[in-house]
Amino acid sequence: MALQDHPMWRKPQHHHDLDHAHEHVHWAELFYDLIHVVTIFLLGNYLSHHLDWHGFLVFTGVFIALWYAWGELSIFNSIYVSTDVWHRVIMCVMICTVMFMAASIPAIEGKGWTFFVLGFAANRAMLAALYFRAKRVNVTGRSMTSEKVRNFSLFAIVFAIIAFLPKPLAYWAFGIAMVATQAIYMIPGISVLRFERFAPRLGHLSERFALLTLIVLGEGFFKLVVTLSEKGIYKVSPDVLVNFVIGGVSMFVMCWIYFDFAGNAKPKDRKPATLVIWWLAHLVLMVCGVLVGVALAAEVKIGFWDPYPTDYAAIGCFGLAGYIAMLWVLRSIIEHRVASDFGRGDVRLFGIVLAIACFFIVPHVPALVANLIWGTALLSQIVVPVSRAWLTFRHE
Known part of the structure; x- marks a missing residue:
């Protein structure tokens, strides 16, 4: 085997240039996902201690930044098959950038802010490096890769500057820059989606979405278990243990309905509008998944007859x-x-x-009733379709 054909030294190749490019996720991408287990848990902890509008906005902004750090690398790896030594080195550096971002979350409103934004800036710089390597060895797609190198390099500089701006100006600048990073995908005429070579492997990207959704929803189990273990499983009453099980079942059902109805599914076409909706819908879905996971942690803080905490509700x-x-x-x-x-x-x-109505009912009923109403909203999403399917298929 020639050196350039071995995965350890093979340069980045556009999947269109390969006779066969599998859709499965590489181990280095899975390892990159591991750090997001920590970031989402820390972010959930932050939200648990800041259950107000300000805390929600900070949580949402930080989650979106972390999601972009994950998602834009996933897009690159869906376009280019890259497994060589330098790709792995850059991936290692990117993992370190997310480590800095994660460690900054508990102090994100204070001295952690600078470290978080610098980590995000470095993450942008590493993405520029990946596209620069692709540009050097893929002549056909140089227009697209040149634009990506320019964009990510520019944003790396912008975010590095924002890290040292005074607050609250820094927050506004960060928000505007985040919107700008996505505008380059969505505004007709300047969108990188106009390039024929900007064509992710949709099977690969759908698998990436599914894996991160598992991580996001799995954090709900993590939160429940850690909360109960800290409280002391031997100290709580039986009704709290029942609530604990309710929380675990709820997270499982949320996984169930995602994978039955949307998980690992490809978009029906490659139209820019379809891809943008696919991207944004998964972002919002995962934000909501974290919200539910944090809310369910309150299950082990109350009994049947206590009111469910309104902020968690x-x-x-x-x-x-x-x-x-x-x-x-x-x-x-x-x-x-x-x-x-x-x-x-x-x-x-x-x-x-029913889920929205439940919020307005919660302050007036015990947690047992609130759980019944909320659980009905969730379970209906799988019980009704399964029942309909059984009634349809049992005669075939």
Whole structure:
């Protein structure tokens, strides 16, 4: 085997230039995902201690930044097959940038801010390096890679400057820069989606979405277990243990409905609008998944007859409504699935309305009743479609 053909030394190759490019995720990408287990847990902890509008806005902004750090690398790896030594070195550096961002989260409103934004700036610089390497060895797509190198290099400089701006100016500048990073994908005429070579392997990218969704929802289990272990499982009453199980079952059902109706599904076409909706719907879905996971941690803090904490109920009810809504959106832009024939709009609408109504009922009823209403909103999303499918297929 020639040296340049071995995975350890093979230069980045556009998947269009290969006879066969598999859709599966490389181990280095999975390792990159591991640090996001920590970031999401720390971010959930931050939200738990800042359950107000300010805390929610900070949580959302930080989550979006972390999600972009994950998502834009996933896009590169979906376009280019790259496994050589230098790619692995850059991936290692990128993992370190996210480590700095994660460690900064508990103090994000104070001295941690500078470290977080510098970590994000360095992450942008590493993405520029990846596209620069692709540019050198892929002559056909140099227009696209040149634009990506320029964009990521510029944003790396901008975010590095923002890290040292005085607050609150720094927050506004960071928000504007974040919007600008996404505008280059969405505004017709300047969008990189106009390039024919900007063509991710949709199977690979859908698998990446599915894996991160598992991590996001898995954090709900993590939060429940850690909260109960800190409280002392031997100290709580039986009704708290029942609530603990309710929380675990809820996170499992959320995984179930995602993978039955949207997980690992490719978009139905490559139109820019379809890809943008696919991208943004997954972002919102994952934000909502974290909200529900944090809200369910309150299950082990109360018994059947205690009122469910209103602040936790707010993020749990609206988080579930948003999660169901994004599944509804994804259904309209992904390839057809048989499951979607039974989980139609009426089921989604019922779940959304009941989840939102639950928030207004929570202050007036014990947690047992609130759990029953909220659980009905969630369980309806799988019980109704499965029942419909059974009634349809049992005669075939």
